[in-house]
Amino acid sequence: MMLYHLHDFRRATLTPFRFAAEATKATFQNPLFPASQTKFGRAIAAGAELFERTTRHFVKPVFGLTTTSIFGETVQVDEEVVMTKPFCKLLHFNRHIGNSDPRVLIVAPMSGHHATLLRGTVESMLPDHDVYITDWVDARIVPLSQGKFDLDDYISYVIDFIRLLGPDVHVFAVCQPAPAVLCAISLLAQMDDPAQPRSMTLMGGPIDTRISETFVTEMAHKESVGWFEHSMVHPIPFYYPGAHRLVYPGFLQLQGFIWMNVDRHVGEHIKLFQHLVKGDGEIAEYRRWVAQFYSWPDDPADNGSRQKGRNGGAPDEPADWRGTPDTEGKVSTNG
Numbered sequence: 001m002m003l004y005h006l007h008d009f010r011r012a013t014l015t016p017f018r019f020a021a022e023a024t025k026a027t028f029q030n031p032l033f034p035a036s037q038t039k040f041g042r043a044i045a046a047g048a049e050l051f052e053r054t055t056r057h058f059v060k061p062v063f064g065l066t067t068t069s070i071f072g073e074t075v076q077v078d079e080e081v082v083m084t085k086p087f088c089k090l091l092h093f094n095r096h097i098g099n100s101d102p103r104v105l106i107v108a109p110m111s112g113h114h115a116t117l118l119r120g121t122v123e124s125m126l127p128d129h130d131v132y133i134t135d136w137v138d139a140r141i142v143p144l145s146q147g148k149f150d151l152d153d154y155i156s157y158v159i160d161f162i163r164l165l166g167p168d169v170h171v172f173a174v175c176q177p178a179p180a181v182l183c184a185i186s187l188l189a190q191m192d193d194p195a196q197p198r199s200m201t202l203m204g205g206p207i208d209t210r211i212s213e214t215f216v217t218e219m220a221h222k223e224s225v226g227w228f229e230h231s232m233v234h235p236i237p238f239y240y241p242g243a244h245r246l247v248y249p250g251f252l253q254l255q256g257f258i259w260m261n262v263d264r265h266v267g268e269h270i271k272l273f274q275h276l277v278k279g280d281g282e283i284a285e286y287r288r289w290v291a292q293f294y295s296w297p298d299d300p301a302d303n304g305s306r307q308k309g310r311n312g313g314a315p316d317e318p319a320d321w322r323g324t325p326d327t328e329g330k331v332s333t334n335g
Contacts (some may be wrong), residue, residue, distance in 0.1 A: 004234045007251050014055045021055075026046040039277065050269060058295040060138070061116040065093060070124040070321060077126060083164055087153070087300065090161050091115075093126060103169045105197075106133040108156070109176035110303065112253040112296050114138075119292075134158075134167060134177075138250075141238035141241045146277060150302035153181065153319055158184035161331035163195040170199045175258060178205020183248075199289035215260075233301040242298075251298030313323045 017180040028036050028045035035041035067074050076096040104125060106116035115135045125131050134157075139149070158181055162169060173181035181202065188196045209217045234249055236242045258265050272286040 003252075004249060007249070007285045008224060008237065011055070012054050013059060015105060018052050018055050021048040021052040025052065042277045046273045049276060050273055053294070054269070054289050055223040056294070058291055059187045060295055060297070061119075061292055063093075063119050063122065064090075065118055065119070065123055065126065068095060068123070068129050068262060070095070070097060070099075082132070083161065085157060085160075086142055087137050087139070088157055089137065090164070090187050091135045093131045093132050093133075095126065095148050100285070101130050103130045103165055104132065105165055105169050105171050106131065107158060107161075107171065107173040107181050108134050108136065109174055110299060111137045111176035112232050112250065112257065112299070113292070114295055114297060116295075117292060121174070125171070132161075132169075134161065139242055139245055139300045139334055140236055140250075140298045142245065142300075143241055144145045144245050145241065148302040149300040153322055154180045154303060155184045155187070162188065162197055163193070165195075167198065170201070171197045172201045173203065175204045176206075178202040178207055181205075182207065183321065218236060229301070236298065246301035247298035248301055253299070254296045256296065 001201075014143065025031055025045045025048040028041045028048070030036055030249050033041070036045070050185055063079060065077050065079065068073070068077050071313055077130060078090045078094045078096070080094050081089050082092045102273075106125075115133055118133065122131055122133060143147075154177070158177070162171065164183065170187065171181060181200065185197060185200050187193075206217075209220065232248050232252060233246050234252075236245050238244070268286070268289065272283075272290065275283050
């Protein structure tokens with residue numbers, strides 16, 4: 001299917017209109033232009049900005065956390081990469097202090113948004129914790145020669161990160177990675193690995209999707225793996241580094257997420273328009289929200305299809321983990 005190509009073609013055709021919107025915005029925000037001081041002029045500039053932002057291809061945001069406040073003092077923070085894998089970088093927010101605060105590994109979701117969606121979580125933890133976070137790589141830029149990435153690899157990545165950070169680490173999984181983190185830590189316990197973490201926190205994760213069913217889980221049970229693969233999985237075009245890799249494209253995830261919460265997203269854009277017209281102090285916050293929300297990476301198709309396949313099996317059916325030779329690698333999927 002050529003859906004990915006059609007999406008990029010549509011985006012390319014909108015480029016001249018986006019440039020026109022940027023020029024309109026710059027004109028009507030120029031203080032030397034008389035209409036910029038009127039409500040009508042601000043409304044024109046606001047409409048142009050909304051059009052430009054909703055048609056723009058947003059790049060991955062940055063964390064931008066360079067300082068934190070500890071006991072009232074400003075402390076410098078350096079963002080470091082401590083481990084690099086084809087589909088993930090383990091980031092460390094190194095604080096320039098001598099304290100030995102609790103070490104925390106935040107496992108960010110690999111389900112649409114970049115890890116920077118948890119910027120606020122990292123920022124709030126920095127004063128009292130030594131923070132690490134998984135920064136998943138957009139599958140669009142991972143060459144096909146790097147191999148696949150499925151649930152087994154996901155679990156292996158988490159195990160490797162925990163072993164690197166040692167037994168004093170506290171693991172904090174947010175939403176989608178909860179099952180993989182639970183499997184990883186269960187395997188470490190089964191192997192009596194000395195790197196077992198001190199604690200595990202699973203936040204909003206779908207451990208047992210049979211409980212409190214939603215439209216999403218009902219659809220997962222209703223449709224087959226083949227239907228999802230046919231409808232949602234597409235190859236990356238040849239002009240990207242990850243050419244020909246099968247992925248769940250970010251733009252499809254974004255569209256689905258918007259339609260699940262369409263009222264909220266329309267309301268947020270209306271609020272942004274109103275703030276732009278008023279020219280008040282809320283503009284920067286809404287601009288950050290738009291930039292963060294509309295930046296969606298592609299996810300490897302192997303990861304999603306393998307999870308869907310397991311969820312579609314019998315509840316008590318054991319799942320095999322492709323692990324080290326000295327372990328059976330059996331984890332029960334029973335909730």
